[in-house]
Amino acid sequence: MSQQRNGQAAGAPDGAGFPDLPxxxxxxxxxxxxxxxxxxxxxxxxxxxxxxxxxxxxxxxxxxxxxxxxxxxxxxxxxxxxxxxxxxxxxxLGLTQRRTVALVGVGNLGHALAGYGGFGTRGFRIAALFDADPGRVGEQINGLPVHDIRRLPEVVAAEAISIAVIATPAEAAQQVADQLVAAGVTSILNFAPCVLSVPDGVDVRKVDLAVELQILSFHEHRKSALTTLPSHPANGRVKIRPALNGEALAT
Amino acid sequence: MSQQRNGQAAGAPDGAGFPDLPxxxxxxxxxxxxxxxxxxxxxxxxxxxxxxxxxxxxxxxxxxxxxxxxxxxxxxxxxxxxxxxxxxxxxxLGLTQRRTVALVGVGNLGHALAGYGGFGTRGFRIAALFDADPGRVGEQINGLPVHDIRRLPEVVAAEAISIAVIATPAEAAQQVADQLVAAGVTSILNFAPCVLSVPDGVDVRKVDLAVELQILSFHEHRKSALTTLPSHPANGRVKIRPALNGEALAT
DNA sequence: AGGCGTTTGTGAACGTACGCACAAACTCAC
DNA sequence: GTGAGTTTGTGCGTACGTTCACAAACGCCT
CATH class of the missing domain: 1.10.10.10 (Winged helix-like DNA-binding domain superfamily/Winged helix DNA-binding domain)
Structure with a gap:
C-alpha cells in the first residue's frame, strides 16, 4: 500500500520511550x-x-x-x-558497521556510481553490480563483476546486503524494486525518474537530476521576471504574471 | 554572506501581491x-x-x-x-524556454551526466562542458567538446547559460563556483560533497550521494534495532543505545 | 576561591506544512 | 429543468520545524 515516502517518520512505531530524531x-x-x-x-x-x-x-x-x-x-x-x-x-547513523550496497543498472549513471570512490570513505562498500542486459553481464567495473539480475537473491544473501541503488531506466525500475524487496533489501536509493511502490517497512529515497534542475529553473525564472520586466500591467486572466520592478541583483 | 540555502523562500522580496509558491x-x-x-x-x-x-x-x-x-x-x-x-x-517552472546548462568537471560522474539523455526531454540542454585538466580538454563527449575552464566567461555569455552543474572533486568546487558566479551564472547544482558559499541572488542546490545512503543507513539501523530487541526498557541515561544487531531481515 | 567571559542546551514564540472534511461547482442522465 | 453523482478548491485543526533568547555550566585568570 505504501507509496514512496521520502520523509518517513524516524520514530519507532511502538510506544517505547526511544529518543526519536526528527x-x-x-x-x-x-x-x-x-x-x-x-x-x-x-x-x-x-x-x-x-x-x-x-x-x-x-x-x-x-x-x-x-x-x-x-x-x-x-x-x-x-x-x-x-x-x-x-x-x-x-x-x-549506523555507520559503525560498514554497510554493503548493491547497485542495479550499469548504464551511463550506474557506471559512474560504481567507479565513484567517495562511498568507501563514507561508510559504504559497493558489494555487487547487477544488470539485465546479457551483453553487460560479466564485464568488470572497478574490480567488480557485473552479475545477471537473476542472481540477486543469492548474492544479496551472501553479502548481507540491505541497501540497494537503482540506476536503471524508469521502465525497469519498478520491476527491479520488486526483485530487490523479494531478495530482502529494505532500503532503496532510486535514481530512475519514476515513483516506486514498495511494501511497508521498506524505505525509498529518490534522486532525480532533472527535478533538481527544474527547481533551479523556477528560481531562475523568478529572478529574470523580476529583473527584466520593468512593466507589464494588468493583462486579463493570465495566472502568475510575475511582472514589475527591476530589481538589481547583487554582485 | 549567504551560505548555501536549499530551501530558499520562493517569494518576491517586494510587497507585490504575487502568488508566492511555498x-x-x-x-x-x-x-x-x-x-x-x-x-x-x-x-x-x-x-x-x-x-x-x-x-x-x-x-x-x-x-x-x-x-x-x-x-x-x-x-x-x-x-x-x-x-x-x-x-x-x-x-x-520557466520551462517554456529551453534552458541551457553548463557542466563543470568531466570526471567519472560528469561523464555520466554529460551522456545522460534524460535532460533533453525535461527542458534542458547541456550546452557546454568544462574541465581544468588539460588532458581532458578537447575531448568530445556525446558530440560536445570539453572546454578549458578558463573559457568559462566567454562560453557562458555566448550560450546565455544561467544554470551550471558542478561535478568536480570537493577541493575544486568552491573555486569553480566562484568562477561560475563571476561569469554570470545564477543557479548551481552541486554534486561535490562540500558547502558552497555564494553571494545573495545565486541559488545552490546540492546532491550528495553518500548523504542519501547515510540517511538510509539510519533507518536501516533503526529497523534492525527494532526487530532484534523485542524489549529493552528504561536504561538509565544512555543516549541512544540501539546496540547490537544480528538482524533477521524480513522475507 | 571567586568572578568573568564563553558556549551549550532548551523553553517558548513563530512560521510553515500537512491532511481532513466539506461546501461549491460541474457533468450527465432523464 | 431537475436531481444525482463526482470532483475541485479551501478553511481549519494539528503537527512539525525553525529561530530567538536566556539560564545553566564550564574554563580560566587573578
Missing amino acids: EATVARLPEYLRALHHLAETGFDTVSSEGLAAAAGVNSAKLRKDLSHLGSYGTRGVGYDVALLIAQIEHV | EATVARLPEYLRALHHLAETGFDTVSSEGLAAAAGVNSAKLRKDLSHLGSYGTRGVGYDVALLIAQIEHV
Missing part, C-alpha cells in the same frame, strides 16, 4: 559528519556550535538543537570534542 | 509534471486529483492545494485537463 535532523546529521571529518583532518580537536554550523552551512541554533536530540556531549564554554562527536553521529 | 510546492511540481507527461503519453486527456496524486506518489489533498496555489484550471466533477496542466506547470 526526520529533518536525520537529514542534516550526514552534513555535520562530513564537516567534522574535514575539521578533524585540519587538526581541530574541538569546535564550537558556531564554527561547526558555519562549516556545515546551517544556523548554529539549529545545529545545537539537532545535536541535543542525540544527547550529545558538548562542553559549555568550550564546544564539542570533534572525535567524540564523529563517533556519536556515526553510531546514530 | 518552496515545498515548488519541489513537487516537477514530480507532477513528470507524472502528467507519462499520462499524456498513455493517452489520458483528463485526470482527477486522485489519479494524478497516485501517479506522483502524494496525497490527493496536498496535490489539490499545490495546484490551487498556481490558480490552476481544474473542472469540478471532471478533473484536470492534462495538456493544459502541463502547459501551466511548465510555464510556472
